[in-house]
Amino acid sequence: MSQHTPPGHMAPHIPADLYQQAQATGQPVVYVVTPTPPGIPWRRIVVPFAIAGAVVAGGWGLVAAICFLLDAAAHTFTVIAGAAGPIGLGGITLRLARSKNT
Structure with missing residues (x-):
């Protein structure tokens, strides 16, 4: 079994045991990233x-x-x-x- 470290700042919310189980079974890990709107936030x-x-x-x-x-x-x-x-x-x-x- 190869030991891969979870990606750094992309998915800090994935628990380590679930990530390792997905890697061991070959299940895909899906990252959902909400894009920030382009431009400057006007409130700032x-x-x-x-x-x-x-x-x-x-x-x-x-x-x-x-x-x-x-x-x-x-x-x-x-x-x-x-x-x-x-x-x-x-x-x-x-x-x-x-x-x-x-």
């Missing part, structure tokens, strides 16, 4: 671009939110400064906002 490419796009959109959203908050703070400051009028301390007067007349 799309997922990183989707993550990068979400990061970019989130960054622009953060910038827009900061601009909105700074604009609201500036308007609030001008309203409060206009309502408060000039602020004086020890003879030095500071006008925070100009009135419409001057």
Whole structure:
């Protein structure tokens, strides 16, 4: 009886005793190989671009939110400064906002 080693990576799922029995009796061993589709799997490419796009959109959203908050703070400051009028301390007067007349 000739001792053949089972093929390396082609059929690791065949138990050794069944392979040896098939070799001893002369039964054919059939390998079923599912072919991989040609080309690049799209999921491997799309997922990183989707993550990068979400990061970019989130960054622009953060910038827009900061601009909105700074604009609201500036308007609030001008309203409060206009309502408060000039602020004086020890003879030095500071006008925070100009009135419409001057």
